[in-house]
Amino acid sequence: xxxxxxxxxxxxxxxxxxxxxxxxxxxxxxxxxxxxxxxxxxxxxxxxxxxxxxxxxxxxxxxxxxxxxxxxxxxxxxxxxxxxxxxxxxxxxxxxxxxxxxxxxxxxxxxxxxxxxxxxxxxxxxxxxxxxxxxxxxxxxxxxxxxxxxxxxxxxxxxxxxxxxxxxxxxxxxxxxxxxxxxxxxxxxxxxxxxxxxxxxxxxxxxxxxxxxxxxxxxxxxxxxxxxxxxxxxxxxxxxxxxxxxxxxxxxxxxxxxxxxxxxxxxxxxxxxxxxxxxxxxxxxxxxxxxxxxxxxxxxxxxxxxxxxxxxxxxxxxxxxxxxxxxxxxxxxxxxxxxxxxxxxxxxxxxxxxxxxxxxxxxxxxxxxxxxxxxxxxxxxxxxxxxxxxxxxxxxxxxxxxxxxxxxxxxxxxxxxxxxxxxxxxxxxxxxxxxxxxxxxxxxxxxxxxxxxxxxxxxxxxxxxxxxxxxxxxxxxxxxxxxxxxxxxxxxxxxxxxxxxxxxxxxxxxxxxxxxxxxxxxxxxxxxxxxxxxx
Amino acid sequence: xxxxxxxxxxxxxxxxxxxxxxxxxxxxxxxxxxxxxxxxxxxxxxxxxxxxxxxxxxxxxxxxxxxxxxxxxxxxxxxxxxxxxxxxxxxxxxxxxxxxxxxxxxxxxxxxxxxxxxxxxxxxxxxxxxxxxxxxxxxxxxxxxxxxxxxxxxxxxxxxxxxxxxxxxxxxxxxxxxxxxxxxxxxxxxxxxxxxxxxxxxxxxxxxx
Amino acid sequence: xxxxxxxxxxxxxxxxxxxxxxxxxxxxxxxxxxxxxxxxxxxxxxxxxxxxxxxxxxxxxxxxxxxxxxxxxxxxxxxxxxxxxxxxxxxxxx
Numbered sequence: 001x002x003x004x005x006x007x008x009x010x011x012x013x014x015x016x017x018x019x020x021x022x023x024x025x026x027x028x029x030x031x032x033x034x035x036x037x038x039x040x041x042x043x044x045x046x047x048x049x050x051x052x053x054x055x056x057x058x059x060x061x062x063x064x065x066x067x068x069x070x071x072x073x074x075x076x077x078x079x080x081x082x083x084x085x086x087x088x089x090x091x092x093x094x095x096x097x098x099x100x101x102x103x104x105x106x107x108x109x110x111x112x113x114x115x116x117x118x119x120x121x122x123x124x125x126x127x128x129x130x131x132x133x134x135x136x137x138x139x140x141x142x143x144x145x146x147x148x149x150x151x152x153x154x155x156x157x158x159x160x161x162x163x164x165x166x167x168x169x170x171x172x173x174x175x176x177x178x179x180x181x182x183x184x185x186x187x188x189x190x191x192x193x194x195x196x197x198x199x200x201x202x203x204x205x206x207x208x209x210x211x212x213x214x215x216x217x218x219x220x221x222x223x224x225x226x227x228x229x230x231x232x233x234x235x236x237x238x239x240x241x242x243x244x245x246x247x248x249x250x251x252x253x254x255x256x257x258x259x260x261x262x263x264x265x266x267x268x269x270x271x272x273x274x275x276x277x278x279x280x281x282x283x284x285x286x287x288x289x290x291x292x293x294x295x296x297x298x299x300x301x302x303x304x305x306x307x308x309x310x311x312x313x314x315x316x317x318x319x320x321x322x323x324x325x326x327x328x329x330x331x332x333x334x335x336x337x338x339x340x341x342x343x344x345x346x347x348x349x350x351x352x353x354x355x356x357x358x359x360x361x362x363x364x365x366x367x368x369x370x371x372x373x374x375x376x377x378x379x380x381x382x383x384x385x386x387x388x389x390x391x392x393x394x395x396x397x398x399x400x401x402x403x404x405x406x407x408x409x410x411x412x413x414x415x416x417x418x419x420x421x422x423x424x425x426x427x428x429x430x431x432x433x434x435x436x437x438x439x440x441x442x443x444x445x446x447x448x449x450x451x452x453x454x455x456x457x458x459x460x461x462x463x464x465x466x467x468x469x470x471x472x473x474x475x476x477x478x479x480x481x482x483x484x485x486x487x488x489x490x491x492x493x494x495x496x497x498x499x500x501x502x503x504x505x506x507x508x509x510x511x512x513x514x515x516x517x518x519x520x521x522x523x524x525x526x527x528x529x530x531x532x533x534x535x
Numbered sequence: 536x537x538x539x540x541x542x543x544x545x546x547x548x549x550x551x552x553x554x555x556x557x558x559x560x561x562x563x564x565x566x567x568x569x570x571x572x573x574x575x576x577x578x579x580x581x582x583x584x585x586x587x588x589x590x591x592x593x594x595x596x597x598x599x600x601x602x603x604x605x606x607x608x609x610x611x612x613x614x615x616x617x618x619x620x621x622x623x624x625x626x627x628x629x630x631x632x633x634x635x636x637x638x639x640x641x642x643x644x645x646x647x648x649x650x651x652x653x654x655x656x657x658x659x660x661x662x663x664x665x666x667x668x669x670x671x672x673x674x675x676x677x678x679x680x681x682x683x684x685x686x687x688x689x690x691x692x693x694x695x696x697x698x699x700x701x702x703x704x705x706x707x708x709x710x711x712x713x714x715x716x717x718x719x720x721x722x723x724x725x726x727x728x729x730x731x732x733x734x735x736x737x738x739x740x741x742x743x744x
Numbered sequence: 745x746x747x748x749x750x751x752x753x754x755x756x757x758x759x760x761x762x763x764x765x766x767x768x769x770x771x772x773x774x775x776x777x778x779x780x781x782x783x784x785x786x787x788x789x790x791x792x793x794x795x796x797x798x799x800x801x802x803x804x805x806x807x808x809x810x811x812x813x814x815x816x817x818x819x820x821x822x823x824x825x826x827x828x829x830x831x832x833x834x835x836x837x838x
Contacts, residue, residue, distance in 0.1 A: 112555050178562045185812075186555040212562050213823060216570040224577075224683070232663040233679035234672070235577060240679075241672025246580055249831055250573055300823055301830050313837035319830065554810070561813050565820045572824045579828060580835050598773070605769055613762035616753065616803045623752045727804045734795045738788040742776045 011417060011515040029114035030518060035100030036415070037121050042088055042096065043484070045128060049083035050477065052076050057439075057473040060466050063458050073456035074142035075157075079131075081145030082162060086169045087128055089400045090258055093265035094176055094211075095124075097407050098204045100415060102180060104509045105201050107189025107527065109519040112182035120175035123168060131165030134158060144454060146255075147222070149236035149247035153229035160226060167222045170215045173261070177211025180204050189508075191527035195289070198507045198531040199282065202289050203268025206296040210257045210264075214300070218254035221247070245310050252303035260299040262396055264292055266403025267334055270356050273410050274338050276505040277353040278345025281532040284337040291330035298327040308379045317376055324374035331367055335360060348503070351425040355406030358433050362402060366395025369444065384454075387447025393440045405429075408487065413502050417515040418494035420486050428482035435476025442469045507531050553717040560721040564728050567691075571732050574684050578739060581676045588673020592681070593743030595660065600651050601741035604644055605733060611640035612730045615699075615723045622706065625713040631706055637726070638699040641692050648689050652682075681740055688736060691729050698722045751808035761802045768795050 012032045019027050025037060056076050059066045068076070099117065103110050111117050134140055138158025143151050147166075152159055184205050188197060225247070227233050234240030236247040267288075275282045282288065304312060304320030312320075338360055347353065369391040372378045382388065413419050442465045447453075451462045458466070501510040512520055582589045618633035659666030660678050667675045702722050705711040711719050772791045780787065801807045806814045 110550075112552065113559065174566055178559050178566075181562055182555045182559045185558060186552055212565055213569055213820065216566045217573050220570050220573050227683060233683060234662070234675045235581075235679055235683075241581075241585070241676045243580070243584075245834070246577065249834070250577070253573070253827060297823075301826060304830075304834070311838075312834040315837040316830075316834035319833045557809070558813075561816065565816070568820055569824065572827075576828050576831060580831065583832075583835055598776075602769070602773055606766065609762060609765045609769065612765075612799060612803050613758050616758045616761075617755050620753050620755060620758065623750065724804055727799050730803075731796050731799055734799070735789075735792050738772055738792050742772060742788055744776045744778075744780075744784040 009513060010517060011513065012518050013417065013515055015518045017518075027118070029110070029118045031099050031103050031110050031114065031117060032415075032516060034117050034121050035096050035098075038091060038095040038099065038124070041121075041125065041128070042091070043488075045083050045087050047484075049080050049088065050480065052080040052083075054473055054477055056080065057470040059456060060458070061470045062466075063460055063463060065457075068456070070456045071142060074144075074454070075140035077454055078141045078144050078162075082131060082141070082166065084396075085145050085258075086166050087124075087131075089262045089396055090169075090173060091124065091176070092262055092400050093269060093404055093407060094180065094204055094207055094261075095121075096404075097200070097269065097411060098176070098180060098207075098265060101411065101509055102183060102201055102204055103187070104512055104516060104520050105198055105507055106184065106187060106192060107508055107521065107525050108183065108187040109521060109524075111179045112186055113179050116175055117179055120172045120179070123175065124172035127165050127168035127172060129165075130161050130168055132161075133165075134161035137161055146251060147225060148251075149225065149228070149242075149244040150238065152225050152247075153236065159229065163222045163226050163229075167219055167226075170219045170222075173211045174215045177208040177215070180208035181212065184208075189524050189527055195286070196527055196530055199271035199285065199288055199292075200265070200268035200507075203264040203271070203292050206292045207261050207264045210261050210296050210299070214254045214257035214261070217250060218258075221250040221254065224250075245307070245312065248307050248310055249303070252306045253300075256303035256306065257296075257299050259396065260295055262400045263403075264295065266359070266400045266407075267292070269403050269407040269410070270338060270359055271334075272505075272507060273352050273356045273406055274341045275532045275534065276410075276503050277348040277350070277356065278342045279348070279504060279534050280341060280345035281534055282337065283340035283343075284333075285530070285532065287333055288337055291333045294330040295327060298323065298330070302327050305374050305379075308376060309383045321374055321376050325371070328367065328371060328374070335364060335367075350503075351420075351422055351429060352406050352410035352503070354426060354429050355402055355409060358429070359399065359402035359406060362394050362398030362436070366391055366393075366398050370395065382447050384452055385447035386443040386451045386453055389453050390440050390443035390447060393443075397440075398436070405483070410503070411509070412487065412490075413497050413499065414509055414512070414514050414516070416491045416494070417497060418490050418492075419497050419502070420490035420494055424482060424486040428479050428486060430479070431482060432476055432479030435472050435474070435479050438472025439469050439476050440472070442466075442472070506534065553715075556717045556721060557724075560724050564724060567728055567732075571684075571687075574680070574687070575735065575739075578680050578684070581673075581680065582739075585673030585676060588671060589677050590743050592674050592677030593740060595655070596681070596741050597651060597654075598741050600647060601737055604647050605737045607640045608644060608730050608733050611637045611644075612727055614640070615726050619716065619719055619723050622711065622716045622719055623713055627706060627709075627712070630719075631703060634699055634703050634706070638696060638703070641696050641699065645689060645692055645696075648685065652685075684736060685740070688729070688732050691732070695722075695726050695729055698725060751805070753802070753805070753808070757802065761798060764798055765795055768798075 012030055015030070017024060017028070025033055028034065055067065056073065059068050059073055059076075099111070138161075140157070141147075141155070141159050141162040142157050143155055143159060147159070147163065152163075184197070184201060224233070224235055228236050228242075232240065234242045236242045236244055238244060271282055271288055302320060302324045304316055305324045308317060308320070342357075369387070373382065373388065373391055409420070409425060446462055446465050446469075449462065449465075451458055498514050500512065500514050503510075508525060509516075511525065614633045615637045618630045618637065621627075621630035621633060655661070655678075661667070662679055662682060667678060699722065702711065702719050705718060768791050772788060775784065775787050775791070778784070800817060806817065
């Protein structure tokens with residue numbers, strides 16, 4: 001497998017190693033193939049979860065039974081949540097673009113542990129299969145993706161596949177985290193000091209630490225829930241002396257940092273795209289680095305803001321609210337830096353740029369409404385209402401989702417050696433964006449008016465707003481279908497390109513072949529400059 | 536970093552980076568610290584809420600057994616550390632002997648645990664038992680945590696045993712030797728972690744006063 | 745990497761470390777019989793902390809390896825302790 005036998009300039013897509021055909025992909029330790037394996041897997045399950053979401057919206061088109069009853073609705077939002085959270089947005093950008101581009105952007109030939117990398121994908125697939133097996137073993141879980149005690153250990157539905165599946169998925173996340181930290185520490189090209197490393201790798205670094213330190217918490221929590229259900233240990237069961245709120249503490253001690261796993265790499269991708277499409281140096285590189293690390297750190301201590309109405313002490317309420325406002329600051333710094341980057345830049349109005357700017361828009365809405373939720377007095381009014389649902393869809397779907405789309409449209413030509421149809425990409429974006437806003441903005445109104453979340457039925461006064469929201473869902477999904485069709489078609493039939501640097505970027509991936517060869521570099525580059533020095 | 540390039544010229548598969556492997560091991564250790572850390576957090580909360588019951592629960596546990604297990608586990612940490620020194624000095628035989636002692640202690644620890652648990656279960660202390668129900672919430676939680684924490688700890692000992700067997704086989708085949716022993720070092724780190732957990736489990740469960 | 749010089753701990757140093765750990769263990773058990781009220785737990789935890797530190801510094805080689813590992817380990821412990829501390833904002837004040 002040494003360089004003397006690898007033909008030069010064979011793209012990684014065509015490279016034939018020890019295994020042929022599909023085995024050459026699912027047994028490949030090439031970080032680029034692993035990244036694409038994640039992408040393809042996510043495409044399948046995102047579509048499934050989106051379908052569940054659409055079905056939910058159809059149910060909510062009118063009060064009462066429309067297309068499903070309460071038990072089915074509970075199962076729908078549970079599985080929708082489990083897939084979207086554990087299978088799509090947590091692995092998210094790191095699994096796809098981190099795997100594909102981290103080694104290239106730091107001038108390496110692969111990650112530190114290529115076989116561990118492949119293992120993390122396999123563990124991911126096994127976790128998914130275990131979760132979905134619940135369809136055949138006792139029915140879909142109905143607890144919500146949050147598996148709150150005591151219902152999670154009392155529900156008549158067989159919750160074990162969901163709990164085990166999520167547990168297994170956690171390992172995939174941990175392995176990726178370990179791989180990325182070691183890769184960044186040990187494999188940066190000569191001359192690439194920490195502060196010459198581009199921003200996407202920096203955010204992957206901060207994220208990897210969260211994956212390492214936070215994921216074990218959900219692991220043990222899920223395990224304890226299984227034990228509570230099977231053995232009656234007592235730790236979460238009030239009948240035995242346990243405290244269900246302690247479950248919530250443990251659950252959110254992971255799940256809050258998890259949202260930073262979701263968003264930080266997205267912010268990193270945006271920080272790569274905006275300088276390129278403004279042809280201008282990123283404003284405040286160090287501030288973005290430090291604020292990413294700050295978010296990762298402070299993010300460990302705000303979890304209680306998911307629990308303001310649970311019964312915590314007053315002191316906890318104040319502490320968590322205060323810390324929550326604190327963690328908003330570094331995020332705001334980033335938004336400022338992005339806008340400042342674009343200011344007086346030479347803007348290249350193309351698809352990645354549209355996604356990046358609309359990202360900032362929806363992320364801001366998500367973030368600002370987060371302040372409403374983080375503030376105690378207002379939280380009481382909107383907790384567990386559609387306001388929360390709107391907030392997290394803006395910040396997670398809007399945040400991670402739009403950043404993912406931006407990254408995909410940005411790095412696409414490099415990954416596939418083909419270009420997508422820009423016209424359809426933009427139509428898709430516009431349709432999706434319009435649908436997204438129509439779907440989720442009304443939910444803020446519903447929440448403020450008192451519509452509870454996770455309810456399959458509602459009072460007639462909420463009807464017209466629900467109709468608007470459901471129409472938005474249909475529009476958004478139409479947009480998604482345009483986007484996905486365009487990208488999937490173009491991967492095979494799009495205009496071929498070997499152009500190394502179609503957008504005029506300055507980071508290392510734009511110096512490799514398009515698509516990259518197996519080991520990315522014939523010769524590891526030496527770095528002399530900061531990554532964003534546009535002339 | 537220049538050294539990296541020499542190795543990097545070959546295919547990625549012969550890329551060797553002991554320091555990177557060690558870093559990876561430490562990161563894995565951090566995941567374990569958080570995993571057990573959360574269990575200790577739960578212990579702290581429930582002990583805070585049920586001080587008398589935890590005190591009484593602690594008295595039910597066999598201090599002699601606990602101390603014995605603590606002592607032998609500490610010795611096993613020393614022997615695995617010494618086995619690394621032995622390998623570094625090229626003393627293959629001594630390394631294997633020390634590793635063997637470590638392995639033996641690990642097995643003894645598990646055997647002790649088996650008898651400890653057996654005695655408790657026979658007496659009626661097990662999750663869902665009538666006795667625990669009678670004794671109330673605090674005692675139920677104490678034993679719940681006891682079984683979960685010492686059980687997961689024991690699972691880690693079992694995994695350690697597997698690692699020792701593998702590493703011993705590699706040493707015998709000279710795959711691990713004085714200039715390539717990262718596997719042994721990392722196994723040692725893992726074992727010390729197992730010891731660290733027990734260092735806290737012991738006083739919190741056996742020495743409550 | 746085989747070119748790097750690795751510190752080799754002597755058997756003697758490992759033996760001394762073990763001795764220290766055993767002494768602390770004995771102390772831990774002995775202290776249980778003393779009546780110190782709430783301080784019993786504190787003392788037990790301090791002794792355990794010392795034992796843990798000794799294992800980390802000597803057996804796990806933090807003293808002799810790249811400072812990075814020691815920094816990271818400290819950071820992780822700090823994060824854990826802070827999480828514990830913040831959790832008790834709830835439980836201590838209910």
